[in-house]
Amino acid sequence: MIRKTNGSSVTNHKMNDLVDATIQLSVWVLELAGFGDRPVVHEARELAATLARDRNLTPSDTEALLSAADLFGAPFDIDGGADAAHVSDVLDDGGVNAASVAPSAVVAKEGSSEADGSESMHHLLQQSIRDFGSPLVMLAVRLVGYEDAEDVVQEAFVRLAIRIRRKPLAETMTPFRSREDLWRLICRDTACLAYNRLRRRQSRADDPADAGVERLETSTPNRRRELTPESKQLERAYASLPPVQRIVHVLHYFYGFTDSDLEEMLAISKSNSRELIGRASAALRRAFETNVCTPKESTGDEQPTSHRGLTIPGGTTEPNRVASHENAQLEIYDTSNVQLLVDSILKNRLFKAYDEGGFNGQEGASLRALEANDAEICLLIAKEAAA
């Protein structure tokens, strides 16, 4: 950042820093409050101190930010001078259930003030799983198909768990400047893991290009029944794409990641990502049209124009992206199936594994090694994209 020598510019600049930090802090505190039995004010002050350090705030601004931490955190925290009843009073129309507004206060009253850091981390992870589990499974299904989606999601959350466990809370929260940042981080992990899966799958000589669909059809009859012919065709078309094209295309069209996001997440240049998306779109259109025209794909009860409901985008323009996103979301996978997966995998298997220390094997790997692994995968993706 360039500091101007002009007095008023410097002041405005610092004021902007303070406003930015305050905005960030308020969002973080809200996230913290959602995590249940946590000492919100204390942690908010830690976050404020970290923010002030990062942004080189002046002592008076730091003090202002710390007082903001008190202000933001107090109503959620019994130790901060407010309780659930107070929060209820504050919400002025009387129809608010105090316990539902300030769970931290209620839990603290019940004597869980000794909740240590690891418990807080546990809740942070649980909250993340609750918030992102369902969409992440959806993403994984689109990236690698149903067969491997469960494992990919689980591995992504294991990575998150290790991140959360290995760093102090303030440091852990640093990359999570907003929910979108956290979501982007998990998507990045999932994309890297999916890339590994797709590469492994591709390297198996006996694996046909549409193996994912075949396995899906044989192993999960309920899901097969609910997939439309268009969905199957699209899935086949996706399965025929090179891994990196599939990942970039899915992230862009289904989840709205821009070329800048992809550059940051996957270490590929903007022009490269646009090129990949263009190539993938063209390949998808070709594959989809071929599938539609193949006589064996016709079930007889299809409407002649049924494939028109799915718009395979031909370019990277915004209207195309939106249309494709909406159509594909409506058509490709049924959300009840995803919910099924979330229920069975995340709530039972993952929580159980976490509670019973099932991550011990993974904990051996250091965060540094994990990040190095990510970097390596990103490098591979970048190389493949460049080629």
Next chain:
Amino acid sequence: MIDELNQRYERGDIATRFVPLARRTIAELEGTGAIPDACVDSVGRMIHALAARTSSGVLETQHGGEYLRHMWQRSDGLNRLLGGVLELEVRFALIELATFVCIEHSWIGCPPKGFAPLRPPWRTMIDAVASTGMTGDSRTQRWREIVSDIRDRPVEGARQILTCALTRSGMVDVERGELSDDDFAAAAGKGRRWFNQSHCAGVRLLGQTFRIKDRPSASSPVLGVPSANVSTNPTSRLGGAS
């Protein structure tokens, strides 16, 4: 006194009969002998805006009392959430701004129609507040700048909580009385708990930003060097806090 406010007022009677009555009512609620003129002006402007919604241009029965109740309750809520750091007229200005936008966009009195635009991407409410053409006093202008400023920062979560804060501050149904938490939550497309928490966070963010923006700067020829204790001594700015 509320009964009198709930009467039907012709346009010409608003300034001569309703506003003086509203002044006395607020002073009574506030527990002081007199309240700042800015507060009364704020109420007057909104009552005129409410009356302008009707075809005959009159303030309908019940509307005056209901609006004043809304104004007072929201102001009281803001005051408690912010620990009494903002003056009464400043709080009134925020409520006036948010309510004016709801009136302007017909997000008042007809929740189903009005609530739909408040769903994500969250910008609808904030954009409307930031770009409204209302002509209030300098305080409403300040709030508008702050809302606009937060809108332009690259933190999506901030826009969400700001929307919740503005929604609760501005949304009132003068026809059927107070809106419930569930109504507000429906407006945000989220659960009640999420909405309430976000509302609290949004109000505190607004209040804190207002105070930051209100700090004397080094460039000010009048105020001189920034004071280090502006933010740590909020009671020094206490106005009519209850």
